[in-house]
Amino acid sequence: MTGPPARPADERLTRYLDEIAAALHGPRRRQRRILAELRDGVEQSADGRAARGATPEQALAAAITEFGNPTAIAYAFHPEMAIADARRILGWLLATGPLVGIWWLLLLHPQPWHGSPAELITAIPVTPLIAVAVTGTLATFAGTGRLIRWIPEAAPATALTAAFSVAALVLAGDITVIAVGWSQATSTALGVVAVGASLTRTAGSISAMHSIVTWRHRLTP
Amino acid sequence: MPMRPEVLKGHLDALLLAVLEAGPQHGYAIIEALRVGTGGALDLPTGTVYPALHRLERAGLITSDWETVIGRRRRAYRLTTAGTRALSEHRTVWNEFSAAVTAVLTRRPEAATT
Numbered sequence: 484m485t486g487p488p489a490r491p492a493d494e495r496l497t498r499y500l501d502e503i504a505a506a507l508h509g510p511r512r513r514q515r516r517i518l519a520e521l522r523d524g525v526e527q528s529a530d531g532r533a534a535r536g537a538t539p540e541q542a543l544a545a546a547i548t549e550f551g552n553p554t555a556i557a558y559a560f561h562p563e564m565a566i567a568d569a570r571r572i573l574g575w576l577l578a579t580g581p582l583v584g585i586w587w588l589l590l591l592h593p594q595p596w597h598g599s600p601a602e603l604i605t606a607i608p609v610t611p612l613i614a615v616a617v618t619g620t621l622a623t624f625a626g627t628g629r630l631i632r633w634i635p636e637a638a639p640a641t642a643l644t645a646a647f648s649v650a651a652l653v654l655a656g657d658i659t660v661i662a663v664g665w666s667q668a669t670s671t672a673l674g675v676v677a678v679g680a681s682l683t684r685t686a687g688s689i690s691a692m693h694s695i696v697t698w699r700h701r702l703t704p
Numbered sequence: 705m706p707m708r709p710e711v712l713k714g715h716l717d718a719l720l721l722a723v724l725e726a727g728p729q730h731g732y733a734i735i736e737a738l739r740v741g742t743g744g745a746l747d748l749p750t751g752t753v754y755p756a757l758h759r760l761e762r763a764g765l766i767t768s769d770w771e772t773v774i775g776r777r778r779r780a781y782r783l784t785t786a787g788t789r790a791l792s793e794h795r796t797v798w799n800e801f802s803a804a805v806t807a808v809l810t811r812r813p814e815a816a817t818t
Contacts (some may be wrong), residue, residue, distance in 0.1 A: 520754060520779045524732035550750045559751030563758045629764035632786060636763075 495540075498527060499547050506557035508701065509564030510571055517560060525550055550625045562639040565698045566627050569642035572691045573620045579684050580613065586677035587660055591667055609656040616652040619645055639702060647695045654688040657681040672677050712746070716756050717765070718794035719746070721787055724766060728782040731757060757781055765790050 500518050507514050528546035533539055550556065584607065588595050592606035604610050623645040626637030637645070661681050665674060713717065718768035723729060723737045735753050738746040760766045771780045783791070 516779070517754070519777060520731050521750070523730065523737075523776060523778050524750065524754075526776065527730075527732040554752045560755050560758070563755050563762070566762070628762065629786075631763050632765070632790065 488607050495543055495547070496522065497523070499550075500599060502553035503557050506554045507560060507564070508557075508566050508698075509560070513567050515565060518539055521550065521556070527551070561701055565639040566637075566642050568694065568698060569639070569646040570624065570627055572646045572695070573623055575616070575687065576649055576691070577620050579653075579687070580617070583657070583677075583680040583684050584613075586673065586680050587664055590670060590673045590677045591664055593670070607660070609659050612652050612656040612659070616649045619649045619652075623649075640699065643698050643702075647692055650688045650691045650695070654685055654692070657685045657688070672687060708726055712748070715794075715798070716748075716752070717760060718798065719795065720753070720756055720760060720793065721765060721783060721791040724783045724787070725791060728780040730778045730780050732772075734781070760787070 500522055502519060504514065504518055525543070525546045528549055529539070529542040532542035532545050537545065553594060564634065586589055587607060590602065591608075592598055592603060595603055595606075598606070607613070623637060623642055627642050631637075665678060719738060720734060723734050723741075732810050734757070735748060737749070738748055755764065757766065757768075757786050760767055761781070766786060767784050768779050768781045771778050773793075
């Protein structure tokens with residue numbers, strides 16, 4: 484069963500929002516939210532004009548003109564979307580830390596519950612890289628989140644640079660741990676899982692770095 | 705005459721927070737409130753207001769939720785406690801700034817000495 488045919492005004496609004504969507508980048512959920520908000524705003528504006536006597540088509544045309552060029556609107560969201568993407572990437576890298584690290588720890592220090600904290604830290608050959616990456620991630624979260632009420636706000640380009648740097652550190656860490664850790668492996672099965680986890684994250688890190696470079700180009704005037 | 709958005713640089717946050725002080729509003733209603741409340745002087749473009757609202761939400765100064773009004777989904781923004789405090793600080797800074805600028809701009813040069 485099909486619904487009622489779309490009115491010309493509805494089709495025009497859908498086309499307008501599609502043009503915005505085509506130029507909008509960043510997390511999908513944020514994109515959907517922005518488009519829903521804009522749709523509501525245009526409809527509000529059109530309703531007001533229709534209430535003052537305009538036909539639905541005239542009202543929508545005027546509302547769309549008021550909202551402006553679809554590409555310009557999408558570009559206006561780029562700084563916020565770049566920050567949202569940088570935070571998403573950093574959150575993903577931070578979350579994968581324990582998920583990947585636990586396999587290497589079990590491989591390189593088979594009984595971690597019997598070791599001192601110092602032994603556990605030195606068992607992983609890339610601990611300094613992890614420390615720098617975590618510090619960079621937390622600093623970027625602080626400079627792009629609620630703490631900006633008290634500390635200087637990080638610009639989108641800065642957040643992207645930080646996310647790129649952390650992704651590069653994670654990439655270097657994974658390659659190093661595969662090269663060094665594999666030779667010290669005490670269990671082949673565990674080694675395969677650990678290498679598999681690191682390789683999966685390596686692919687994710689490379690994809691994230693590519694995405695960040697694309698963002699840098701988009702933000703360049 | 706409408707003001708250019710760049711003139712408002714540094715004051716946009718305060719203006720948006722002030723509009724939301726009266727109660728929750730959705731994006732287009734905020735644009736309308738600024739336009740109507742200033743007799744058309746602050747006719748801000750969509751591309752200025754919506755991203756600024758998203759930034760304020762990221763900073764925790766406002767929060768938003770979807771509401772359904774007459775069958776239509778609408779994102780309503782409201783001030784948080786931190787936003788109310790920030791608005792108060794903006795007002796204090798603005799009062800001091802405007803008093804200082806007014807004092808300078810309204811000063812007339814003394815008659816030229818002969």
